[in-house]
Amino acid sequence: MAESVVDIWNLALSAAGGRGGITSETDKGREVDLCRMHFPQVRDVIMKASSWPCSSAYALLALTATRGTASWTVNDPAPEWTYAYAEPSDMLAPRYLTSYGRFTRSRFRGTSHIMCNEPQAILHYSARETDVANWDTGLKQAVIYGLAAAITYPLSGKFSAARDNRELATEAIMLSRTEIANESDEQYKALPQWIAARGYEQRPTQTPFFWPYETFSVLGLTNASS
Numbered sequence: 001m002a003e004s005v006v007d008i009w010n011l012a013l014s015a016a017g018g019r020g021g022i023t024s025e026t027d028k029g030r031e032v033d034l035c036r037m038h039f040p041q042v043r044d045v046i047m048k049a050s051s052w053p054c055s056s057a058y059a060l061l062a063l064t065a066t067r068g069t070a071s072w073t074v075n076d077p078a079p080e081w082t083y084a085y086a087e088p089s090d091m092l093a094p095r096y097l098t099s100y101g102r103f104t105r106s107r108f109r110g111t112s113h114i115m116c117n118e119p120q121a122i123l124h125y126s127a128r129e130t131d132v133a134n135w136d137t138g139l140k141q142a143v144i145y146g147l148a149a150a151i152t153y154p155l156s157g158k159f160s161a162a163r164d165n166r167e168l169a170t171e172a173i174m175l176s177r178t179e180i181a182n183e184s185d186e187q188y189k190a191l192p193q194w195i196a197a198r199g200y201e202q203r204p205t206q207t208p209f210f211w212p213y214e215t216f217s218v219l220g221l222t223n224a225s226s
Contacts, residue, residue, distance in 0.1 A: 002132055002135075002140050002144065003132060003133045004132050004133070005025055005039065005132055006022055006023065006024065006025060007132065008039070008132060008140065008143055008144055008147065009022050009025075009032070009035040009039065009147070010022050011144045012035065012143075012144050012145075012147035012148040012151065013031055013035070013148075013151070013155075015144060015145060015148035015152075015165055015168075016147075016148040016151050016152040016155050016156070016161070016165065017152065017155060017156050017158070017161060018031050018151070018155050019031065022035070030155075031151075031155070034150075034151040034154055034155065035147065035151065038147060038150040038151055039147055041150075042143060042146045042147045042150055043130075043143055044092055044128065045146070046139065046142045046143050046146050046169070046173065047092055047126060047128065047129065047139065048092045048093040048126060049142075049173050050138075050139075050173055050176055050177045050180065051095055051126060051177075051180060052126065052129075052135075052136050052138075052139050052176070052180070053136055053180065054129050054134050054135050054136045054139060055092070055126045055127050055128070055129040055139075056124070056126065056127075057088070057090070057091075057124070057125055057126070057127040058098070058122060058123065058124050058125075059088045059091075059122070059123050059125065060120065060121075060122050061085035061086065061087075061088075061114060061121045061122070061123055062085060062086045063083060063084075063085055064084045064085060064086050064108065064109065064113060065077055065083070065084040065108070065109075066082060066083055066084075067081065067082045067083070075109075077108065077113075077115050078104070078106050078108070078115045081103075081104070081115035081116055081117060082116075082117045083115070083116055083117065083118065083119065083121065084106075084108050084113045084114070084115055085113060085114040085115075085116070085121055085123075086111070086113060086114075087105075087111075087112050087113060087114055088123070088125060088127070090127040090128050091123075091125045091126070091127060091128075092125070092126045092127065092128050093125060093126045093211065094114065094123055094124075094125045094211045095123075095124045095125055095126060095210065095211055096123075096124050096208070096209060096210045096211060097116060097118055097121055097122065097123055097124075097209070098122040098123075098124060099118050099121070099122075100208030100209055100210075101116055101117060101118045101121075101209060102116065102117075102209040103115060103116035103118070103121075103209065103211075104116075136176065138172055138173075138175065138176030138179065139176070141172040142169050142172035142173045142176065143169075144169075145165045145166075145168040145169035145172060146165075146166075146169040148165040148168075148169075149162050149163075149165035149166035149168075149169055152165055
């Protein structure tokens, strides 16, 4: 299975009907150019689409500002929140605070922040993992087909083949969501989307907060249904 970015690119090109044979990320040619252009976005979108174990991370958030008792000013956290925390530099998507309290993301002092009412907030999030050798098998499979979906039409002009690769990427993500949920021993009381995918139907007894995100959709292939 793929152990490097070049492996991912060659397997994606195979799925996209390309010639492949890339030996380095710095090779020249249209196939390499397409992979180099689309790969970072495909990787990040798919890594955000599920709570992959290889990119699972925790951080004690760095406090930027605290709301006082005086009237709100632009130097305070957003009006309904007490604390503003800087986001981890490698964060792709927040998942939940370990307190399961509510939070939001908001621009503050020029950068994106986590706003919440939790002192000393600890965030579980999905980090950007760039070392392919550390990736879960399902993630590799999803990125291969996701990249293939992005480059198939530019290479071949075949919308149907691009659509097929998109569907294979989505299938790999949904299967991995279910497997990850079934492998987890955490006792969820409110269900994020990747847990609900397993068909769990027990009524939640409380409402801990999980960051919402939309169902996975591959990268600008809206015309692939044509």
